[in-house]
Amino acid sequence: MSSTVSKTVAIAGLGAIGLPLARALDAGVEGLRLIGVACRDPVNARARLADFQAEPRLMSLAELAEADIVVEAASAAAFEQVALPAIEAGRIFVPASCGALLPRMHLARLAQQTGARIVVPTGALLGLDAVRAAAEGPIDSVTIETRKPLAALAGAPYLVQNGIEVADLSEPLLVFNGNAMEAAAGFPANVNVAAALALAGVGPVRTKVRIWADPFVTRNVHTINVDAEAARFSMTIENVPSAGNPRTGRLTGLSLLACLRGLVSTLKVGS
Ligand SMILES: NC(=O)C1=CN([C@@H]2O[C@H](COP(=O)(O)OP(=O)(O)OC[C@H]3O[C@@H](n4cnc5c(N)ncnc54)[C@H](O)[C@@H]3O)[C@@H](O)[C@H]2O)C=CC1
Numbered sequence: 001m002s003s004t005v006s007k008t009v010a011i012a013g014l015g016a017i018g019l020p021l022a023r024a025l026d027a028g029v030e031g032l033r034l035i036g037v038a039c040r041d042p043v044n045a046r047a048r049l050a051d052f053q054a055e056p057r058l059m060s061l062a063e064l065a066e067a068d069i070v071v072e073a074a075s076a077a078a079f080e081q082v083a084l085p086a087i088e089a090g091r092i093f094v095p096a097s098c099g100a101l102l103p104r105m106h107l108a109r110l111a112q113q114t115g116a117r118i119v120v121p122t123g124a125l126l127g128l129d130a131v132r133a134a135a136e137g138p139i140d141s142v143t144i145e146t147r148k149p150l151a152a153l154a155g156a157p158y159l160v161q162n163g164i165e166v167a168d169l170s171e172p173l174l175v176f177n178g179n180a181m182e183a184a185a186g187f188p189a190n191v192n193v194a195a196a197l198a199l200a201g202v203g204p205v206r207t208k209v210r211i212w213a214d215p216f217v218t219r220n221v222h223t224i225n226v227d228a229e230a231a232r233f234s235m236t237i238e239n240v241p242s243a244g245n246p247r248t249g250r251l252t253g254l255s256l257l258a259c260l261r262g263l264v265s266t267l268k269v270g271s
């Protein structure tokens, strides 16, 4: 159920997350109107937008801040170029690459001054409603264990820097065991989920992360374990990789769409 509130939306990136999200908005979501997208390659972007009913403007990353809601679905490297203008302009900023927010929490303080909001979507994860509720009281521990197919982890900076080869594994290998801050730096395209979990719960230092390269899984699998005073829970999600990007679960674009709907709906479900 949506309200008569209408907000404009602009999206950075037309990849596995951004393109289906843009398509869904173009098909019509009450209260939301897509006005712009930013892409690296305008020719390619025009081809992707050719069948849209209302073709959005091609914008620079900074120009996206003309919209009420600015969605970042590009990369950790592009995060700041999208985030800063949007937050300076007092917009609602929705980052998919939320791992890039962890070392930039000054942006949250800037948002306080400008009236902007930073809305981190649940993305490829689950259970952040329960984690947030638990975090209103004492929490003993929060962990996330991620298992990805080998192709989804290839090229991660942590693996390259540590000379860890995963391409030919015949058994699962624990490739990382640390906290969410370190995980976001070492696997910027793989564990934004750990960053979102950290922001929902006990922060990036206390949130423990284990990453497995697993030749036996065909999905991106995330299991969170929370031990809090009010509740103990474990939840697992098995995400179908996107056709366009095996690192990214197909659910992520849908999560962003649900998040945007929540920004304009009169009936909102979940905390
Ligand atoms: N929060 C979550 O649960 C999840 C977050 N992600 C993150 O979301 C982001 C987007 O993911 P995908 O759509 O799968 O990536 P993708 O690689 O499929 O698409 C990204 C798009 O952004 C464009 N792009 C990159 N840098 C740009 C720049 N400087 N200017 C303009 N366009 C630029 C690329 O050309 C590409 O079209 C990534 O950082 C990814 O790690 C991915 C999965 C889950």
Ligand SMILES: O=C([O-])CC(=O)C(=O)O
Binding pocket: 124, 188, 189, 190, 191, 192, 193, 194, 220, 221, 239, 247, 248, 249, 250, 252
């Ligand atoms: O899609 C997934 O399974 C998770 C992911 O890539 C991320 O959190 O960056």
